[in-house]
Amino acid sequence: MLALALLMLLPAASAQNVDVGLYILNLGKFDISSGAFTADFYLSMKCEGKCSDFEFVNGRASSVDKITDEPNEKFYRIQAALNSPVDLKSFPFDSQKMQIILEDKTNTIGSLVYVPIEAESGIDDSIVFPGWNIDGRTIEVKEHYYKPYNETYSQYVFDVNISRIAFNSFLKTFLPVFFIVMVTMFSFVLDPDKITTRLGMAGSSLVGAVMFHIAISNQIPPVGYMTLADKFMIFTYFILLVTFLLNVIMLELHERKQEAKLMRMHRLTEFSMLGIVPLLYVLFFVFAFIF
Secondary structure, three states, X not given: OHHHHHHHHOOOOOOXXXXXXXXXXEEOOOEOOOOEEEEEEEEEEEEOOOOOXXXXXXXXXXXXXXXXXXXXXXXXXXXXXEXXXXXXXXXXXXXXXXXXXXXXXXXXXXXXXXXXXXXXXXXXXXXXXXXXXXXXXXXXXXXXXXXXXXXXXXXXXXXXEEEEOHHHHHHHHHHHHHHHHHHHHHHHHOOHHHHHHHHHHHHHHHHHHHHHHHHHHOOOOOOOOOOHHHHHHHHHHHHHHHHHHHHHHHHHHHHOOOHHHHHHHHHHHXXXXXXXXXXHHHHHHHHHHHO
């Protein structure tokens, strides 16, 4: 009993700090449908005591080469297959995080805490990542709580921040639609006696926009929310539908021989639509990026 009382009076042992540095040498293709990618990197660990085993929470190492193997210092070259959550709300101008998450296999946060080594962490300048900009990296240490086991572990999280190349995304996603819409707007310049031709142009543009929307949607996995591209296409449907309805009204006026009303409506829409529609798209993008 006396020995137990003395043990209770002793201060609790503090958690061991493990200094971690991670330097990325190469990155494999980022699969937007699953968030899967491969990474080739150096990992250094400096421990106050004996270094223990670690694991990747978001994937598995396919190859681990030990370069330094001392009790209190480890240095590895690792190739790993990993995955990260994907957020496509801003597609095709979306940004993603390619995460490498380390966690000790056995020691909880009471025994081990990771500490980043900023000087030994980074991304090699030679990496080329087609279709994406590499916007740098962020490092943080988090606490990961496992509710079924009532245990908390220290997590080292290395994020590679990437974003799509905006100019390429605009050319491939939005520019074709702008041309479809502008061809329809130019149909308003045609004289009212060409109203059936104008209706054909508006109807064809609407069908073309729908088909193009399907092609865009096939580039990404099904998600439970609307992306920026979805909102853009729905807005385009609205513009084309209004255009189609205006032409239907003008056709009806033509059939009823109400030429005065027809000419007045034609003069109102002949050139004004070429200014109103681009302004509406500018307002759409302003509100889309602000809100």
